[in-house]
Amino acid sequence: MSISGITNIALSGMRAQTARVGAIANNIANSSTPDYARLNTSLTSTEPGVRAIVEPTTLNVDLATELTTMIEAEQSYKANAAIFETGADMWEMLMSIKRD
Template sequence: MSDFSNALNVSASGLRAQATRLQHVSENIANADTPGYRRKSISFEAVRNGDEGAVKTSRVNLDRSDLPSVFDPAHPLADDNGYYQGSNVDLIIEIADAREAQRSYEANLKMFDQVRQMSSGLMDLLRK
């Protein structure tokens, strides 16, 4: 039975990691027009001293690329020349990241369900 629980733990760690990734993607999309906002990203790392194959999220990384200068003399944050720093969020990248995270989440969910069904089938066989 421990193989089943290990598989469930690996799948659950993937679900948690992708949910966290989707949270950061949604924050990026929500702040795409916020002046001075830097894109957030996370990466995954293997869990040590735990289930083989399990993952966890790393610290949040801020995109250090240059913020674009936006010309809008009427903006309250504009300098003397009429420019302010915009956001470095690219909506195309965020949408692609959201789709990738969604597909990975669905794959982990299918794996979780498959292991659950296998465990239930094994219990039914053992009862007979």
Template sequence: MSISAIMNIAVSGMQVQQTRAAATANNIANAMTPRYDRLKTNFSSEDACGVSASVSPSGAATFDEGSNVDLTQEVVSLIESESGFKANASAFETGADMWDALLSIKRD
């Protein structure tokens, strides 16, 4: 696997976590909205080129006086999203460092 491929996979991972965080933020913002159906993020892997995410309603029962959003679950989702983003950013930075090392070797 090439350094570029690794960096592209890391970028797709960061984009997926960004999508997840946006859906979670939307759920938190609408937690008190009557009959709001929380959004869930679905992840799927793509053959050797990273991951992708799609957002869809959960399909769970909603309520006339509120939504089906569990704020505890949403906060945990934000924490997981942050950790996933940081891990992918670290992989991307490592790939960038490897490119820098290769360029300095080539120049010498």
């Protein structure tokens, strides 16, 4: 796999986690709204990377679940960001070798 492929996969992971956090924020903001349909985010594998699908459900909003999912999304985003940074560092190293 190429460095650009790795960074693209990490970028898609960060985008998916951003969509996930957006859905969680919407659920928390509307937790006391009558007849609110909780948004559920599912992640699906694509070529290349991952994609978030946000769909309304019939479930009620549980703040403990939302906050736990928020922590999970944060950790996943950080992991993808670390991979992206490593790929960027590798590109920088290759460019400095090429210049010499």
